[in-house]
Amino acid sequence: MLPHSKDTTHIVSANPLVAISDTRYEDAPCFLYLPVGRADTVVVDYRRDILSKVAEWPIWSLPDDSLASLDKRPYNIEVVPDKGKGMVARREIRAGELIWSERPIYAARRTxxxxxxQTDTNGVFYRAALQRLSPRSKEAFFALASAYPPAEFDIVPGILNTNCLEICMSDAESDEHHDPAEDSYAGLFPTLSRxxxxxxxxxxxxxxxxxxxGQLWAAHDIAVGEEITITYTPLTAPRIERRAFLARTRFFVCACPACIVPPRQAEASDARRIGMCALLERLQHTRFPPCxxxxxxxxxxxWTEDEKMMxxxxxVLLYGSQVLTVYGELRTAMDWAMRARDAFRMVEGEGSCNVRRLDDADRVHGSDLLKEQE
Ligand SMILES: [Zn+2]
Incomplete structure (x- = not known):
């Protein structure tokens, strides 16, 4: 095992700043630091894939939202009973409101x-990635907690494994070759990871x-003092599977409102979620005509409304609108498509490719419907 102090990295580009993680191997992953001159974010990927074109984006010259003044934030980060720190609403937040948006400190291909x-547990690789980050981002990184036993897991991979969220590193709409498994990235955020x-x-x-x-959208109205939460697990799984997954990957037993209901209610909730999962599978994977x-x-x-799964x-509204179109139920299909647009706008914002796709479909089918009326 390499001692932590041994530096195996080497700068391969100064502008934007790119370093190769290990000079012993030509194909070793690289670190790209952005914005140029500030290095608040490190992107970790193979050299051929390192998103150096991303470095030229005009967005990097704009201030990061996470620099916004504290009193503009609709939340506090504070201690939540039995959960460590968490995010709590400091004012009433409306469904569909953007609660927070910030760039990741660290974004890496998962595979x-x-x-x-340079193993997953000894931290050599990850420490090398952090080496050239700005002091501000390093401080934010080490302010996060690791749920892993320190004797077995270095603090750096411990923090990453405990706090990373999924990142989609392509604009799905413009990238037809996007492969979700191959293009899976993990991101660590100063606030969203909490x-x-x-x-x-x-x-x-x-x-x-x-x-x-990374953006956080209110899926429901949130009251002052209420904890703001997201999901770390697929929600359409039954309670026992969700809890097992969370215990295995995040080291806690879920005691959320959906998990601590009496057995009869839990069974009913499971039945709805399993039913929803089966239907979504059929909608996504069966060929047309749909069954x-x-x-x-x-x-x-x-079911989605009963389970408050926005x-x-x-x-369901999106795929449903497509099925209804095949059935010739054009008016209902249009209505579902419009509701799907509103629903995606609420949870993903106007920038969502689902919203843009539905807007395009509306322009095409909307004019068809008008022609039909004439
Ligand atoms: Zn739960």
Missing amino acids: LTCAAD VNHSCTPSANYFFAFPTFS VSQEELEQALE VERAK
Whole structure:
């Protein structure tokens, strides 16, 4: 194992600043530091994929939202009973409101292959990545907690594994070759990484690639003093699976409102979530013509509302509108598409590619419907 002090990195480009992680291997992952001259964010990827074109984006010359003054924030980061620190509303927040937006400190491809002596647990690789980050970002990084035992896991990979959120490093709309498994990235954020989990989350975390920022959208109205939560697990899984996943990956037993209900209510909730999952699977993966009836769609929509799952609600509305179009139910399909647009706007904002796609579809089908009326 390499001692932490041994530097295996080497600068391969000064502007933008790019360093190779390990000079012993030509194909070793690289570190790109942005914005140029400030290095508040490190992007970790292979040299061929390192997003140096991203370095030229005009957004980097704009101030990062996370620099906004403290009193503009609609939340406090404070101690939440039994959960460590969390995000709590300091004023009433309306559904669909952007609660917070900030750039990641660290963004890395999940499937990187490093040298044998740079393991997941010894921290050598990750410390090398942090080395050239700005002092401000380093401080924000080390302010986060690790849930891993320090004897087995270096603090740096411990912090990353405990706090990372999913990042989508392509604009899905313009990139037809986007492969979700291959292009999976993890991101660490100074504030968003502090938002705790709930199986009925009050907010939705969304990564907006065009502004390279993580965003937090209120999925429901949130009262003063209420904790703001997101999900760390697929919500359409039954309670036992969600809790097992969270215990395995995040080291806690979920005691959210959806998990601590009496057995009978828990069973009913599980049945709705399993039903929703099965229907979404069929909608996403079966070829047209679809084998889903309008009644089933309406039932699934009701389940998403009962379970207060706003992202799933948006998906059911979107896929449902496509199915209804195939059935020739054009007016209902248009209505569902418009509701899907509103639903995605609420949880992902105007920058969402789902919103833009629905706007384009509206322009095409909307004019068809007008022609039909004439
Ligand atoms: Zn839960």
